[in-house]
Amino acid sequence: MRSSVMPTTNLRSGHPMPTAVSAVGLRKSYGEKTVLDGIDLRIPAGSVFALLGPNGAGKTTAVKILSTLVTADAGDLHVGGHDLAVDPQAVRAAIGVTGQFSAVDGLITGEENMLLMADLHHLSKSEGRRVAAEFLERFDLVEAAKKPASTYSGGMKRRLDLAMTLVGSPRIIFLDEPTTGLDPRSRHNMWGIIRGLVSDGVTVFLTTQYLEEADELADRIAVLNDGKIVAEGTAEELKRLVPGGHVRLRFTDPATFQSAADALREVTRDDETLSLSIPSGGSQRELRSILDWLDAADVEADELTVHTPDLDDVFFALTGPASTSSAANQPKENLR
Known part of the structure; x- marks a missing residue:
């Protein structure tokens, strides 16, 4: 059985790094519908891992399980060195989660949203104000800090949402389709923020349907289809799976x-x-x-x-109608 602290190589620095997220044989069903059918994941600390797949593939379910929001039916799961089944509270203390839908309270200001999150993390009043001010400046929200969050643009709300996630200084962040609905400029701004987090040593588990996003950000990518991981590797390795170069x-x-x-x-x-x-x-x-x-x-x-083929070609080849019944039943292409 794989250890949650098994050394691996950080793809940015080349130095051995522990595994931040490990899943072996992760399974989840709802009634007769199998959503995750025994998937394996291993994500190095300080890297960006992207999970791709069509709607209903199980991406959000995987995030909910690994972030302790939903219980798995089976699997050996470790996050931040903690066994999910034994010590879920320790996992919660190590992670941050930004879901598909903003957790921002539109009735209060951006600053008040940040201070509320600081209270939830039991920071002192002075420390909470310091942290709130720091992140509002870092995420370019100072001018809007005193305005109701309901007046924010989509990109501003997503930045505030992520800033709120970071109040507890998590070392592992789950971002479930964080740029859905954003315009291209806001999406690129979010990419810059994510790169900044990773340069600080944070591990990012990203789900997305924007293939360009995975190509731009991810050190490794896994393609999830019909509850199974049908391919995994770097963006360039995945592109070589598809003929036409x-x-x-x-x-x-x-x-x-x-x-x-x-x-x-x-x-x-x-x-x-x-x-x-x-x-x-x-x-x-x-x-x-x-x-x-x-x-x-x-x-x-x-x-x-x-x-060479791009990730669009890979995505359609692995998750298209013709692949749904065949690719999911084949051994996954693990290109480590």
Whole structure:
């Protein structure tokens, strides 16, 4: 059985780090509906882990279980070094949770929301004011601090919600679709805040349906479908699961393009754009081989670009209608 403090390698620093969240054989059903069907997770401290999946895949249920809001049917679960079944109170003291729907009270001001959270964490009045002021400034909410939270924009409410979560100085934060409904600028602002937290050593467990968000933030990504994790790895590793990558050669001179097409017969040509496509998985070794091949054929393109499938391609391939019955019953692609 895996230990909750099993050393692993932090993907940012390269140094051994303990595991912040560990789940082995996590199961949960509601009646005859199996929501989580024996999933395994291991998340290094000080990293961002993203859980992707379509609506109803079980992402929010996983967050609720690991944050002690819902009891699992089975599984060996550790969060922050604490056994969830033995000491859930210690887990609660180590984590913060920001759900899909804001916990902000719109009837009181942003500052009063922060002070209320400080009271719930049993901070003294002076310490509560200090912490509230610090986070209001950090999250760019000073000007709005005295205004009712109901007047805040969606992005401001999400920032206040996250600031409230941080009052207790949690080392592990669960963010359940934290940028849903935000405009692109607010989403990018939230990404900056999350990166700042991780640089301070905080572990972030993120669920999202924005694939760009996972690509931008996550050290590791797991894809959850039909209650099972069907793939796990870095964003680049996941992209290599999907065929369709290629190296594209573009030419400006039609004669050079034609001679290259004649020399490289096993390629796809596009006469309109004067480009040739060579199938490639995008690895360094494969790219080096292609470059050697081009040199041997005396082909020199004006532009060479490497195209790989993006996370959208991965998501649809692993969670689309055709994969629902098949991928979920296959062993997961663990790319550690």
